[in-house]
Amino acid sequence: MAKTITFIGNGNMALAIAQGLKHNYEIEVVGRTPENLKKFEKALGKSIQKHALKDFDISGKTVIFGVKPQNLAEVSAQLQGSAEAFYSILAGTTLQNLKNAIEAKNYARAMPNMAASVQKSMTTLTGDVALQEEAVTIFSAIGKAHWLGSEKEIDVATALAGSGPAYLALIAEALTDGAVNQGLKRVDAMAIMRGLFDGFGTLIQEQHPALLKDAVMSPGGTTAAGYAALETGNVRNACIQAIAKANERAKALS
Numbered sequence: 411m412a413k414t415i416t417f418i419g420n421g422n423m424a425l426a427i428a429q430g431l432k433h434n435y436e437i438e439v440v441g442r443t444p445e446n447l448k449k450f451e452k453a454l455g456k457s458i459q460k461h462a463l464k465d466f467d468i469s470g471k472t473v474i475f476g477v478k479p480q481n482l483a484e485v486s487a488q489l490q491g492s493a494e495a496f497y498s499i500l501a502g503t504t505l506q507n508l509k510n511a512i513e514a515k516n517y518a519r520a521m522p523n524m525a526a527s528v529q530k531s532m533t534t535l536t537g538d539v540a541l542q543e544e545a546v547t548i549f550s551a552i553g554k555a556h557w558l559g560s561e562k563e564i565d566v567a568t569a570l571a572g573s574g575p576a577y578l579a580l581i582a583e584a585l586t587d588g589a590v591n592q593g594l595k596r597v598d599a600m601a602i603m604r605g606l607f608d609g610f611g612t613l614i615q616e617q618h619p620a621l622l623k624d625a626v627m628s629p630g631g632t633t634a635a636g637y638a639a640l641e642t643g644n645v646r647n648a649c650i651q652a653i654a655k656a657n658e659r660a661k662a663l664s
Contacts, residue, residue: 412436414459415548416468418485419476420450423499426526427474430551432456440466468493472544473514479503479663486511495541497548501568502663504561505537516540519561521568524575526552532574534558534567569656577652582607 414436417424428437428450438459441447447460469491477485479500489512496514505517518537525531531553535545542557549555558564582603589599613622627633640646 413472414438416440416471416473417476418463418466418468418473418489420446421476423522423526424474424476425450425453426531427476427499427522427549427552428454428458430526430529430553431548434551438471464488465490467491468496468512468514470494473497474499474520474548475508475512476500482507482511495544497541497545501572502660518545519564520545520549520555521564521572522549522552523572529553532556532571534564534571536561536564565660566653566657568660569653573652573656577649578607 412435415428415431416438417428418440420439420441424439428439431437432454436459437454437456438461439447439450440461440463441450442463444460444462447458451458451460463485465488467490471493472495473493475496475498477500479502482500482503492513492515494515496508496512496517497520498508498517499520499522500508501521503519505519508514508517508519516538518535518541520533520535522531522533526533529552531549533549533553533555535542535549535555536558537545546555546557556567558567585606586596586599586603589602590596594602617625623637627637
């Protein structure tokens with residue numbers, strides 16, 4: 411019999427994770443209203459076990475906790491028992507805060523990103539080492555999963571992987587605007603940009619960014635001219651500062 415994963419919270423990220431897990435696990439979802447649970451089940455396309463939140467017993471369960479961070483105290487007060495494994499996807503909520511609120515044998519934090527919806531998330535994980543192997547297995551169902559040694563590291567990783575799609579979206583839009591500015595039709599520029607990112611996503615898995623850049627940049631060529639413009643615009647430092655500011659914010663939320 412397949413292992414059951416219990417989701418507390420039925421938001422978009424919980425649904426994305428459940429989509430990745432539904433083929434290998436039984437799915438159990440705990441929510442506030444029957445209507446939302448039925449919507450979750452329909453969107454998932456698989457029958458699930460549905461439960462009301464009030465007085466739900468988590469004893470012995472493997473839980474993925476996905477409510478809004480500000481609702482931690484309210485929701486945890488309605489849970490009974492002690493979970494076997496407790497995975498939190500709450501941004502800015504420390505392991506200690508989780509341990510103070512909810513009973514469990516072992517705890518871990520998981521930080522997926524929006525690409526979970528297409529099973530391409532880069533999920534970073536940390537917590538009790540006893541959960542490391544299981545955590546990587548579970549969250550690899552929605553993309554790539556990487557275990558980190560501390561919460562300090564997961565805050566930095568959240569700034570990179572969690573916020574990164576927004577930064578790459580800015581780059582994608584800006585490059586497209588540049589092509590339109592030079593005379594390319596918007597629809598053509600968008601199609602080419604999407605192809606660029608698709609191919610780059612594969613290349614970067616195999617090559618260091620510096621080597622990839624050097625392979626494209628011919629002496630005195632078009633790439634060198636454009637790259638010099640990026641350096642003049644301080645793009646490299648702006649990216650470094652983006653990670654620093656996001657990390658500062660993550661620590662402040664904690």
